[in-house]
Amino acid sequence: MSLDKADVVKIAHLARIAIDEEMIPEYTNNLSGILELVEQMNAVDTDAVAPMAHPLDMVQRLREDQVSEENQRDKFQEISPKVENGLFLVPQVIE
Amino acid sequence: MEWETVIGLEIHAQLATKSKIFSGASTAYGAEPNTQACAVDLGLPGVLPVLNKEAVAMAVKFGVAIDAEIGKRSVFARKNYFYPDLPKGYQISQFELPIVGLGHLDIELEDGSTKTVGVTRAHLEEDAGKSLHGEFQGMTGIDLNRAGTPLLEIVSEPDMRSAKEAVAYMRKIHSIVTYLGICDGNMQEGSFRCDANVSIRPKGQEEYGTRAELKNINSFRFVEKAINIEVERQIDVLESGGKVVQETRLYDADKDETRSMRSKEEANDYRYFPDPDLLPVEIEDGFIEAARAALPELPDQKKQRYIADFGLPSYDAGVLTADRETALFFEQVVEKSGADAKLCANWVQGELSAALNKDGLEIAQSPVNAEMMSGMMQRMADNTISGKIAKQVFQAMWAGEGDADAVIEAKGLKQITDSGAIETIIDDILANNAAQVEQYRGGNEKVFGFFVGQVMKASQGKANPQQVNELLKSKLQA
Structure with a gap:
């Protein structure tokens, strides 16, 4: 499977990555190369292999349901560009 | 199509x-x-x-x-x-x-x-x-x-x-x-x-x-x-x-x-x-x-139990068990009052639910709690008040005027079960409505309801309805 220019533009948009128009052919090429590798792997018969959800062969540790965090709002909001009444302000998302 | x-x-x-x-x-x-x-x-x-x-x-x-x-x-x-x-x-x-x-x-x-x-x-x-x-x-x-x-x-x-x-x-x-x-x-x-x-x-x-x-x-x-x-x-x-x-x-x-x-x-x-x-x-x-062993009684099981143990119709059992808090309230009223389950169900689904809706409250916020409701059911069961007076008592409890006994005492709502007192009222009514008495004795049994109404009115709703019926009948037939 190989990608075309439109696919690359769409992927960049979904990932919110700005790309230069002139770089698109190179990205198209590189990404298509990755997919070709995936296709090679797809060709291997894996019917008898359980899908791997994680490279570590371990099980998730669970945490007791206890509140352990304190309010650190002021500290967290120091690095925020804009704050008002305790809210983070971001560019309006709905007109 | x-x-x-x-x-x-x-x-x-x-x-x-x-x-x-x-x-x-x-x-x-x-x-x-x-x-x-x-x-x-x-x-x-x-x-x-x-x-x-x-x-x-x-x-x-x-x-x-x-x-x-x-x-x-x-x-x-x-x-x-x-x-x-x-x-x-x-x-x-x-x-x-x-x-x-x-x-x-x-x-x-x-x-x-x-x-x-x-x-x-x-x-x-x-x-x-x-x-x-x-x-x-x-x-x-x-x-x-x-x-x-x-x-x-x-x-x-x-x-x-x-x-x-x-x-x-x-x-x-x-x-x-x-x-x-x-x-x-x-x-x-x-x-x-x-x-x-x-x-x-x-x-x-x-x-x-x-x-x-x-x-x-x-x-x-x-x-x-x-x-x-x-x-x-x-x-x-x-x-x-x-x-x-x-x-x-x-x-x-x-x-x-x-x-x-x-x-x-x-x-x-x-x-x-x-x-x-x-x-x-x-x-x-x-x-x-x-987790399976610790499952509480679920709505479907509770509903079946209400039908089997309390003899409630399927509809009532469904309404009462849809919400856990309502079911708990109902069970407490039945248990504490010892009153008939169907009567308790009617009050929870009727008067209580209407009052909650009107004031936009959840049952957990009800000014009349299960204990107060049971107290009122008991006064109905022991004939202290009639079902009709109970509605007045309920409204007063809702308004924060105390529990059923306090309301009954303060407003003098105790039912009149002294036959002598009821007879006095009946005698009065019959004496003042000779025309209707004649109609009844002439075969128009419909006026019986008129007499009941007059007696209840004269007693401010406090006369025991069964006694009124019985006494009226015997006096009219005399």
Whole structure:
């Protein structure tokens, strides 16, 4: 499977990555190369292999349901560009 | 053409844990903005999620309650999308291996029959934060207190065929999660919300039509209205030769319409993949069996018990058991008062429920508690007051004038059971209404009711009705 220019533009948009128009052919090429590798792997018969959800062969540790965090709002909001009444302000998302 | 409606629901139930699903921040509702959003909830670099055991236990409880397969190995996945109230740029959810697999429950239809609805799956995920629009010039305010609150997303099979069935299903899920104590069920606060997938197809056709997803429905009433409006819209579209587009639509309760939420970010390409920050969750058989053994009495079982033990009609038993708090209230009244269960049921479903509705209160907030209600039922049972006077007593208790005994004493509502006193009143009435007495004796038995009315009026409703009947009859026939 190989990608075309439109696919690359769409992927960049979904990932919110700005790309230069002139770089698109190179990205198209590189990404298509990755997919070709995936296709090679797809060709291997894996019917008898359980899908791997994680490279570590371990099980998730669970945490007791206890509140352990304190309010650190002021500290967290120091690095925020804009704050008002305790809210983070971001560019309006709905007109 | 005759159309058939097909509905599937996705219900989000906020789990009633103390802390968040992947962090130790509090989930308490109503805190100052962003005071319960810790580094994990904010998605700051270097943090790692650690799964809350209680959230897992609650999901398993739900699974065994709907007789579902429990995923002994379940995996968390990242659902990727960009929105300011989702700081990490992905929501941790479950995709291929959810914690709860195929299950089912029964709903009761209007004609009294039951229908089994399948639950495809239920999975654990984290909630997003809240966006506040319109308060700031050209900006959106973000409160991340809710971010990371555990949700159980319960996905039904497309088994419902009308808006009413969808509501019955939603109410049933609501009952189950509140009975289990895994969700507070508060719809105003958004603890229990619903998206509806709605499509129509010509009756008899097997394939499904194209569906629209209705978002943001936060009451039982709105679910019914939103679905009905959407079905009408789809019929109009198809009958005028158009096509239904697969899209997300928002229900606007004020205008009673659904409208497209389509934006440039239409491409719902979530690019799910297993979250490398979390290992697979394994649940042992012992854990599942313990959850099964600890199941409380569920609404269906309670209903059957009310029918069998209290001799209640199926309808009454259904109404009383739909809500756990109502059922507990009813059981306390029956137990404490020792009064007839049907009479108790009538009062809980009648006077109490009407008063709660009128004042917009939940049963837990009722000014008349189960104890006060039992006190009043006892005074009816021992003939201190009649059913009619009890309504006055109830209203006074509701208004905060004390318990039944205090109200009866203060207002002098004690029933007159002294036959001598009743006879005096009757003699008076008969003497003053000679014409009617003659009519009655002449064979017009209908005037009997007139006499009863006069006696009750003269006694301000306090004369014991049975005694009035008996004494009147014997005096008129004398």
